[in-house]
Amino acid sequence: MAALPERLQARVDLHPGRIALRGPDVQLSYRQMWQAAGALAEQLRNLGVKRIGLCGDNTPAWVVADLACLMAGVVCVPVPVFFSNSQTEHLIQRAGLDALLFSAEAEHAETIGQGVWLRRLSVFPGAAWMPEQTAKITFTSGSTGTPKGVCLSAGQMVATACALQQRLEGVDLQKHLCILPLATLLENIAGVYLPLLIGATVTVMPLKTLGMTGSSGLDVGQLALALNRFQPHSVILVPELAMALVNAAEQGQLLAGGFRFLAVGGGRVSTDLLARGRAAGLPLYEGYGLSECGSVVALNAPGCECEGTVGLPLNHVQVRVDSDQRILVQGNTHLGYLGDEPEHDGWLDTGDLGATGPGGFLGVNGRAKNLIITSFGRNISPEWLESELIQAVGATQAVVFGDGEPQPLALLVIRDGRSPEAVRQALAQLNAGLPDYARLQAVYLRRQPLTQAEGHITANGRPVRHQIQADLPMLLAEGFPLFMNLSAPSSASSQPVTTQFSTPGDSNMAFFDRLQSETEQARAHVTGAPVIQAIREGRFDLDGYTWFLTQAYHHVKHTVPLMMACGGRLPERLEFVRKALVEYIEEEYGHHEWILNDLEACGEDKEAIRHGQPDTSIELMVAYLYDRIQRGNPAAFFGMVQVLEGTSIELATPLGEAIQKQLGLPDQAFSYLYSHGALDQEHFEFFRNLMNDITDPDDQQAIIDAAQMVYRLYGDMLHSIPLPARGKEQRHEAA
Numbered sequence: 001m002a003a004l005p006e007r008l009q010a011r012v013d014l015h016p017g018r019i020a021l022r023g024p025d026v027q028l029s030y031r032q033m034w035q036a037a038g039a040l041a042e043q044l045r046n047l048g049v050k051r052i053g054l055c056g057d058n059t060p061a062w063v064v065a066d067l068a069c070l071m072a073g074v075v076c077v078p079v080p081v082f083f084s085n086s087q088t089e090h091l092i093q094r095a096g097l098d099a100l101l102f103s104a105e106a107e108h109a110e111t112i113g114q115g116v117w118l119r120r121l122s123v124f125p126g127a128a129w130m131p132e133q134t135a136k137i138t139f140t141s142g143s144t145g146t147p148k149g150v151c152l153s154a155g156q157m158v159a160t161a162c163a164l165q166q167r168l169e170g171v172d173l174q175k176h177l178c179i180l181p182l183a184t185l186l187e188n189i190a191g192v193y194l195p196l197l198i199g200a201t202v203t204v205m206p207l208k209t210l211g212m213t214g215s216s217g218l219d220v221g222q223l224a225l226a227l228n229r230f231q232p233h234s235v236i237l238v239p240e241l242a243m244a245l246v247n248a249a250e251q252g253q254l255l256a257g258g259f260r261f262l263a264v265g266g267g268r269v270s271t272d273l274l275a276r277g278r279a280a281g282l283p284l285y286e287g288y289g290l291s292e293c294g295s296v297v298a299l300n301a302p303g304c305e306c307e308g309t310v311g312l313p314l315n316h317v318q319v320r321v322d323s324d325q326r327i328l329v330q331g332n333t334h335l336g337y338l339g340d341e342p343e344h345d346g347w348l349d350t351g352d353l354g355a356t357g358p359g360g361f362l363g364v365n366g367r368a369k370n371l372i373i374t375s376f377g378r379n380i381s382p383e384w385l386e387s388e389l390i391q392a393v394g395a396t397q398a399v400v401f402g403d404g405e406p407q408p409l410a411l412l413v414i415r416d417g418r419s420p421e422a423v424r425q426a427l428a429q430l431n432a433g434l435p436d437y438a439r440l441q442a443v444y445l446r447r448q449p450l451t452q453a454e455g456h457i458t459a460n461g462r463p464v465r466h467q468i469q470a471d472l473p474m475l476l477a478e479g480f481p482l483f484m485n486l487s488a489p490s491s492a493s494s495q496p497v498t499t500q501f502s503t504p505g506d507s508n509m510a511f512f513d514r515l516q517s518e519t520e521q522a523r524a525h526v527t528g529a530p531v532i533q534a535i536r537e538g539r540f541d542l543d544g545y546t547w548f549l550t551q552a553y554h555h556v557k558h559t560v561p562l563m564m565a566c567g568g569r570l571p572e573r574l575e576f577v578r579k580a581l582v583e584y585i586e587e588e589y590g591h592h593e594w595i596l597n598d599l600e601a602c603g604e605d606k607e608a609i610r611h612g613q614p615d616t617s618i619e620l621m622v623a624y625l626y627d628r629i630q631r632g633n634p635a636a637f638f639g640m641v642q643v644l645e646g647t648s649i650e651l652a653t654p655l656g657e658a659i660q661k662q663l664g665l666p667d668q669a670f671s672y673l674y675s676h677g678a679l680d681q682e683h684f685e686f687f688r689n690l691m692n693d694i695t696d697p698d699d700q701q702a703i704i705d706a707a708q709m710v711y712r713l714y715g716d717m718l719h720s721i722p723l724p725a726r727g728k729e730q731r732h733e734a735a
Contacts, residue, residue, distance in 0.1 A: 004158040004193060005071050008034065011199055020196060021060040022203045026115075028060055030199075033067070036114045040068035043112045049099045051075045051127075053092060054183070056103030058204045061115035062182050063192055065101045068114075070135060070154055077137045077149075078183035081207070082452050094338060095137055095149060096127020128339030137338055138185040138291050149338030150291040159332045160294030161193040163314035167301050168194075171261050177203045177232035179210050179223070179241070185295040186265060191236050203230050220244045224253040231258040238266040238461045239273075240397065242284060243390055246273060249280035256281030261302070263287055267462055268366065268383040270391035271308050286310050288364050290350055292334040293317060297350075298362045306361040319362060320347070326368060327354040353381065370465060372403045378437040380408055382465075385438060392430040393423060397450055399463045400440075401472070407441035411468070411475055413449050420445060420513045424482050431484060444479030471536055473655045477527035480516055483688065511700055512691040515642060515707065522708040525715035526643070534723045535658050542602060542663055544721050549599050551717050552672065554614030555644075557592035558622045560585055562637055565626065569634035574699070577635070580690050594671045601669040617716035624713070628706055635699040639706025641687055643714055 016031035028036065044052070052074050056062055069076035077095045079088055092100075102109055102117040109117035128149070130137070135154040176195040180187040182204065195202045207213070211222030223244070227235070237245065242264045248254040262277075265287045277284040287299035288310035297319060300311035313319040317331035328347040353365040366381030373379055382400035389398035389410060397413040414423060423445060431439040450456035455467045456475075468475065531548075534540050567581040596606040613619070621640075628636035656673035659665075667674075694700060 003070075003154050004161070004197075005067070007158065007162075007197055008067070011197065015199060018199060019201045021063055022201055023060040024205055024209065026060055028064075033060075033064065036064045037067035037071055040064060040112065040114045040116060041071035044068060044072040044074050047099070047112075047118070049074060049118075051077065051095055051097050053077045053079045053088075053095070053097045053100045054103075055079045055081075055088075055100055055106070057081055057206045057208075058178055058182050059103040059115070059206065060204055062103035063202070063204060064114050065103065065116045066182070066188070066192070068116075073135075075130070075134050075137065077139075078185075078188065080139075080183045081181055091139060091149075092121060094128050095130075096123075097121055098123060129341070130338060131335035134335055136185075138188075140291050148340075151335040151338055152291075152294060153335055156294050156332050156334070157189055157193065159316045160189050160296055160314070161197055163316040163332075164190055164194050164296060164299070165197055167299055167304065167312075167314055168198075168261065171302055173198065173233045173260060174200050175203065175230070175232045176200055176234045177227070177230050178205075178236075179207075179212065179226075180236055180238070181207065185291050186289070187236055189295050190263065195234070200233075203232065218244060220248055221253065224248045228255045231255070233258065233260040235259070235262050237262060237264045237284075239264060239269050239387070239390065240461050242269060242277065243273060243396075245282060246277045246280060246284075247394075249282055250276070259283055261285060263299070265289060265296070268364065268387040270387040273387075273391045274307075276391075288352075288362065290352075292348060292350075293329050294332055294334075297329055306357065306359065309357060309361040309363045312359070312361055319356075321354055321356055324368075325353045325355065325365070326350070327352045327362070327364065372400065372408060374402070374404070374406060374408070374437060380438055382408075385410070385434075385440070386463075388430060388434070393426045394418075397457070397461075397463075399450070399465070399468055401465075401469065402441075405441070407437070407439055410440055410443045411446065411450075411479060412443050413446045415447060415449070420480055420482055420516065421510055424484070427482065427484060440484055442481060442483045444476050444481050446475070446479050448478075450475075470658075473658065474527070474532050474536055477532060480520075510692045511694055512688045514700070515691060515704055518704050519642065519707045519711060522711035522715075523643075526711055526718060529715060529718035529721070530723060531718055531721045532655070535655055535662070538662055539724055540659060540662055541724050542665075544723055545659055545663065545665075546599060546602050546604050548718075548721055549595055549602070549672070550604075550609050550612070551615050551618050553592055553595040553599070553609060554612075555618050555622055556595060556672075558625075559588050559591065562622075562625055562629065562640070563588070565629045566634045566637040569629055573696075574635065574694075576693065577690065580686070583686075591672070598669050598672050601666060615717055615720060617713045617720065621710055621713035621717075624709055625706070628702070633698060633702035635694065636702040636706035638687075638691065638703045639708070640710045642691075642703070642707040643710040645687060 012030045012034045017029050019027050020030040020033040021028045052069060054062065054065055054069070054076050066076060077091065077097060079091060079100070083091070098121055100109070100119045100121065102119070103115070104117070105111075106117050106119065109119040112118045131151050133153040134151040136152045136157065137149045138152065140148050140150055173195065176191060178187055178191045180191065182188055182192065192202055205226070210226045211219035218241070242262070245254060245262075249256045259282060262282055262284045264284055269286050274284050274286065283302070285300040285302075285305060287296055289296035289298070296314060297317055298311045298313045300306065300309070304312060317329050320328050322328055327350045329350060330347045333348045351368055353368050355363045355365070357363060366383035370382050371379050372382055380400075385400040385408060386398040389395050389400070389412060393412065394414070394416065395412040396415050399411045400408050401410070402408040412423070423443075427440060427443060450463070450468070452458065456464055456471070458464060531540070531544065563581050563585050567578045570578050596610060599609055600606045625637060625640055628634075656670045660670055691703070694703070
C-alpha cells in the first residue's frame, strides 16, 4: 500500500489550488501545504533529529509539522496540551526525544519556518526500546495506570485512513472541523489524514476559540456558535460532546442542517441519545476502536448501520469474540509498546467485552476488568449504566461503582441547576426500566466536573477508575447524597419536574433538600479536614485512628441519652417524630461499646478510654445539643443526625477500607466504621422521609441551625486528628 505522503502527492496533483487547511488567520491550498511540509521535512533532515515531540494547540502549523515528520522519516510523539510538566518530562525521557516541535512561538525555542518552532533537548541515556518502522508513538489514555506508548508504523495509520475512506464512500464530506486535540490519535487519523486523502478542507482552530479548555472544560454555547459559523460536514465527538450538541440542537442553539456525518467514539453511547440526535437533525454514528489498532476498528455509517452496535469492522482488520465474550482483533495492530519486547503476531486481546450479531455487526458491552460483581453475584458493566445515566438523567459525567455491594451506586456530575428532587424523579424513572439487580441504590451529585488534571478522567473523557476508587471518600464527601427507595416499586412521578435552581427557603423545595442546601457551606468544614487528604495519600497512622475512635466513643455514648431527652421534650404535634425516635433508640443502643471493642483490637485500654475525657470540640458538641433540647427547640437534635449519619455514609466504609489497608489492622478493629457505612444508608433514607414530614418553620430552622453548629464542632474534631508529618517524597505525579 502506498504511504501517506505518496497518496497526498496524488491529491495535490489532482487539485493543487483547493483549500487543504484553514486556521484563524491563515489558509493553505493543497500545493501550499505540500510545499510547507516538504520544506520543513528538509529542515528536520538537516538538523539530524530522529525522535520529536509535537506540542501545541490545534493550528495548521501542527498539521504541517506532523506531515513533515512522516516525509522526513522522523518518529513523531504527539504531546497532549493538558499534560502536566512532570507528565511531559516522563514522555520525553521514556521516548528518548531529542527535540520538541511547537505549533506556535515557545520559550527556549527557535523558529524553523512554516510557523513551527523547535527546542533542542538534552540527550538522556537509556531511552526505551522502540520497534523498527515506528513512525508515531501515541500514549494511551491510561485508564488503569501509567499510560503506555503505542508504536505505530506509517503503513498502519494510512491503512486505517483508507479503510475509513472506503466505509464512507458515497458520503460527500468536503469540510471537516477538528474539535478534539490533534494529539488525540482519533482526530489525527480520522480528522486530518482521512479528509486530506479525500480532498476535503480541514479547519483547525485553537481549542479555546471553540469553547474547549483543558481536557474536559466545555462552553457549549461557544462551541455551538463555532459550528454554526464553520458549518462543517463532519466532526468527531466523544460521548460528552455528543450529549452537549444534542441538547444544543434541541434548544435551537445549534443549526443541524449542514452536518453529514458525526462520528462518536471513545466510550459507550446510549441508543436513546443517538435517536434524540437523529430526531434533532444530527447524523450521529457510533464507532469503536483503540490506539493499538490505529484508533478505529468498527464504524456505523450511512447505508451500513445497525442500532445498538458500533458498526461493522473495517476491511483492514479481522474481529472475533471468544468464549469469554472478549473482543479480539487481528490484522492492522500496533508494532508493540514503547520499552516492551514485541509480542507474538496473533490476535490482540482488546480487553473489551462484546458480541457479534446478524450481519457481523459488533456490539461492545464494556471493559472486562471494570465489571462490577454485586454481593448477589450479578455482573454489571458500569459503562452500560453510565451511558443510561447520562441519557436518562442528563448527567454531564457518570461513574458507577459498588463492587461487592447489594446494588450499584453512582457519582453524577449535574451542571444544569436542577434540584436534587428533580434528579431523584429522573432516577426513579430510570430505575423502573432497569433489571432489579442493576437499580441504583444511591447517587452522589456534584456540580464540579471530574477533570484530567486531577487524574479522574482520561483525555477522551473516560473515568480513570483506579484513581476515582482511591479518591472515593473525598469525592463522595464533596457530593450531595440521594438515596433511592428500592423496596417500593419505582414509577414515574406524575408531578411536574422543575428544571431551575431551587433556592434556600423555597416553599416548593422538600425540607430535606433545603436542609442539605443550607448546610452545604458548613459541611465543607467536615469534608475539607486534612485527615481525608492524608488517608488518600497513605499518610495516616495508628495514633490518628485510635484518637478518632476515642472521640467517636465520647459522642456516640450520648446518642441514646440525647434521643431519650429529645423524645421527652417533644410537643404532641410531633408525636410521629417521637415514634421514630423509639425505632432509632432500639437500633442505636450499645454502639458505643462497639467502638471500645475496636479500640481494644487496636491495642488500647478500653476502660481507660471509657473513663477519660473527650476533645474540647466533642465536649462542646454534646453540651450544645443537650442545651438546645432543654432550653430551645428539641427538634434541634436532628441537626446532629443530619451531620453524623450523612458523614458516616459518605466516609465510613471507603475510609475504613483505606485505613485498614494502610495499617494492616484486623476486621475486629473496624466494626464501628463498617457497620455504620451500611447501616446508616437505611437510616438516612428513613431520616430523609422524616424530615420531609416536618413542616413547622420554627422546627425546620432549629434543625438547620443545629446542623450548622454540629458541622462546625465535628469538623473541628476531624481537623484536630494527629497526622504524621508530610514527607518530602510523598507526592509523585505519574504520566
